[in-house]
Amino acid sequence: MNGAEASAEIAGTHSRQAVLVEPGRLELRDYVAPHPGPGELLIQIRCALSCGTDLKMFQRGHPLWKLPIAFGHEFSGVVMEAGEGVTFKAGDEIMAAPTAPCGICFYCQHGQENLCDDAVGRMVLGAYADMLLLPAHVVARNTFIKPADLPFEEAALLEPLSCVVHAQEMARPEKTETVAIIGGGAFSLLHMLVLKAAG
Structure with missing residues (x-):
């Protein structure tokens, strides 16, 4: 089955996603994999990692995000469906950062994109899942084709x-x-x- 055929099967069907319900408790929930809008990508997760932020969030929650919330933000995967205007296509193996600067705030305009408030506020969460929708701002700035010889585990x-x-x-x-x-x-x-x- 090629990527386009798999996309038709998976998008719009039920997938699984880990949700942090409260500190110390994750639930594996069913959800419907959405079709991507303009500039967006629907990807099949091949590897999702755990970082220190995930551990702290699991233990005590996070001041920026209200629980319950989809969990995980370091990942790599395969494009299942591409929204309008995207250069990626179904079947592309990709890696991405979970944030992207807005490009227009004070910090972005002064070369300090790492301080962009909008980047953290719109972080992609939900990588502990079968499928993940990548928003347009991340697709445009921080999504890349994975080299063929790079394992998904390292790309994540x-x-x-x-x-x-x-x-x-x-x-x-x-x-x-x-x-x-x-x-x-x-x-x-x-x-x-x-x-x-x-x-």
Whole structure:
């Protein structure tokens, strides 16, 4: 079955999605996979990861999001259906960051897109699911074709890895310097791998 045929079967049918009902309690719920609107993508999730924000949100909730809420935001997958005006097509293997800056606020206009309030406010949640609808602002700015030789599990690390690469570009460590990595979590391990790749 090709991607277009799979899209016709999956969109509009029942899928599963993990919902954080209250701190410490996830429920696997049925939901109807929506057809994408203009600029949007419906993707089949192939890998969804857990980050520190997910853990903290699971343990105590989050001040920005009201529970119950769809869970998970680091992911990779396959396009099942593309909305009007999108360059991606059914069958494309993609990776994406869960946020995208608005491009028009004070911070965006001053090269500080990481501080854009709109980016966090419109974060894509719900990656612990069979299907996920990617909104147009994320599709336009932060969705990319996955290299064929890159596993979905590694492609799902796009967002945290980009944070690490950005931090090291700002710090500009030299090969003659010694770098201390504090901690042994995912970001620390990614820092170690990027530093090692840089020599």
